[in-house]
Amino acid sequence: MKKFKILSLIFVVVLFVFSACEKIDPPYKEDGGDHGGGGDTVVKNVLLEDYTGHTCVNCPTAAALAHDLKHLYGDRLIVIAVHAGYFAKPHPGIFENDYTTEAGDVWNLYFGFQNYPSGMVNRVPNSPGDYIVVKDKWGLKISEEMDKEAEANMSINNSFANGKVTIDISAEFIKPMTSTYSLMVCITEDSIVSAQQNGNPDVGETPVINDYVFMHMMRGAVNGAWGENIFGNTIEVGKKYTQQYQYPITGVPENSHVVAYIYDNETKSVVQVVEEPVK
Numbered sequence: 001m002k003k004f005k006i007l008s009l010i011f012v013v014v015l016f017v018f019s020a021c022e023k024i025d026p027p028y029k030e031d032g033g034d035h036g037g038g039g040d041t042v043v044k045n046v047l048l049e050d051y052t053g054h055t056c057v058n059c060p061t062a063a064a065l066a067h068d069l070k071h072l073y074g075d076r077l078i079v080i081a082v083h084a085g086y087f088a089k090p091h092p093g094i095f096e097n098d099y100t101t102e103a104g105d106v107w108n109l110y111f112g113f114q115n116y117p118s119g120m121v122n123r124v125p126n127s128p129g130d131y132i133v134v135k136d137k138w139g140l141k142i143s144e145e146m147d148k149e150a151e152a153n154m155s156i157n158n159s160f161a162n163g164k165v166t167i168d169i170s171a172e173f174i175k176p177m178t179s180t181y182s183l184m185v186c187i188t189e190d191s192i193v194s195a196q197q198n199g200n201p202d203v204g205e206t207p208v209i210n211d212y213v214f215m216h217m218m219r220g221a222v223n224g225a226w227g228e229n230i231f232g233n234t235i236e237v238g239k240k241y242t243q244q245y246q247y248p249i250t251g252v253p254e255n256s257h258v259v260a261y262i263y264d265n266e267t268k269s270v271v272q273v274v275e276e277p278v279k
Contacts (some may be wrong), residue, residue: 004086007200008097013021013155016212023146034251037201042150042152042153042174043076043146043150044145044146044149044150044151045075045076045077045078045178045272045274046076046077046078046121046122046145046146046211046237046270046273047071047078047080047120047121047122047259047261047273048066048069048077048078048079048080048119048120048121048138049079049080049082049107049117049120049121049123050062050063050066050079050080050081050082050087050117050119050135050140050216051082051084051087051108051116051117051120051121052081052082052083052087052088052116052117053083053084053085053088053089053114053116054083054087054088054095054097054099054152054175054195054196054197054212055087055089055091055095055197056086056088056116056117056197057197057198057199057200058116058117058199058200059087059116059117059196059197060116060196060198060200060203060204060209060212061117061199061200061202061203062134063117063134063203063214063215064080064203065135065138065139066079066119066216067140067215068108069138069139069142070114071252073142073146074150075275077142078261078273078274079215079216079260079274080186080188080216080218080259081188081214081215081217081218082101082104082107082108082159082217082218082262083099083100083101083104083128083217084104084105084107084108084113085101085108085113085114085116086116087102087116089154094194094195094208094210095117095195095197097194099192099214099217099221101218101220101221102221102225103186103218103220103221103224103225104218105279106225106226107225111123111128111131112132112201113132114133117135118133118134118135119131119133119134119135119138120132120133121138121141121145121155121271122141122145122226122269122273123263123269123270124141124145124267124269124270125267125268125269131268134223149175149262150172150173150174150272151173151174151177151271151272152172152173152174152262152271152272153171153172153272154169154170154171154172154207154260154262154272154273155169155170155274156168156169156258156260156275156276157169157170157276157278158231158258158276158278158279159279160278160279163248163249163256164247164248164249165187165246165247165249165253165256165278165279166244166246167185167222167244167245167246167247167258167260168242168244169183169185169242169243169244169245169260170241170242171183171230171231171240171241171242171262171272172238172239172240172241173231173235173236173237173238173239174237174238175237176235176237177235177237177271178267179264179265179267180229180231180232180233180264180265180266181229181231181235181259181262181263181264181265181271182226182227182228182229182230182231182262182263182265183219183223183227183228183229183230183231183241183243183260183261183262184221184227184260184261184262184263185222185223185227185245185257185258185259185260186218186219186220186221186222186224186258186259186260187193187218187219187220187221187247187249187256187257187258187278188216188217188218188219188256188257188259188275189217189251189256189260190215190216190217190255190256190257191213191214191215191218191252191254191255191256192213192214192217192251193211193212193213193214194202194212194214195208195209195210195212196208196209196212196214197209198212199228205214207248219250219251219256220247222245222247222258223245226279227263230243231262245259249278250251253278253279254279256277256278256279257275257276257277257278258275258276258277258278259273259274259275260273260274260275261273261274263267
């Protein structure tokens with residue numbers, strides 16, 4: 001009888017462990033180690049761009065997904081919500097605010113966005129010229145990118161005074177690279193409250209959320225829509241590349257972030273991305 005009780009207890013424990021494991025849905029990756037901004041271990045961070053608009057009824061659902069992915073991956077996932085295209089146009093009344101940016105309009109046209117919400121993950125093409133990823137595949141694409149080894153390390157140091165942020169960026173390639181690369185720097189802002197059309201009652205009121213909270217909103221490009229090549233035509237592994245910018249913050253500094261990334265000039269794919277609060 002005693003032996004039977006022990007075996008029964010072991011069976012229950014094993015059953016519990018396997019049941020717990022089955023609750024984890026792929027793709028899942030623990031957020032750990034360094035986040036691409038210093039330390040002994042450099043990991044590849046991932047940029048998720050969510051192309052959206054305040055009259056897009058399906059966009060709040062995509063934003064909720066981006067929020068969940070950000071919560072899952074932490075600092076390794078950087079999100080930019082790019083307001084561009086038809087649904088981002090301002091209209092008289094509660095949708096009068098213009099959240100578009102020059103850079104966002106350029107990207108929207110270049111990458112060929114026509115359906116919203118849609119996005120890009122590290123701007124990695126699915127096939128030549130096809131960069132767009134539907135929201136239901138964001139998680140899988142992010143997981144695939146995070147499995148890749150880091151090729152560069154980056155850090156941002158910000159200081160804020162007199163309405164301007166001074167941005168000091170340091171970058172270092174840790175692997176031999178064969179293309180040419182550019183540095184892109186932009187500003188995002190959280191906690192912007194405004195009206196948003198919505199067709200999903202699970203994420204808020206329908207048909208309009210009057211006090212919708214916009215997060216990760218693209219607010220401006222610091223160094224143009226395509227950034228600049230500060231690295232030259234030949235990459236030196238281990239060399240510290242540095243650049244400083246100043247940029248006026250028109251939103252709330254405490255809610256604003258600097259996002260910087262290195263991308264391949266030929267493929268447009270993001271090599272490394274980091275984010276740091278303005279203050």
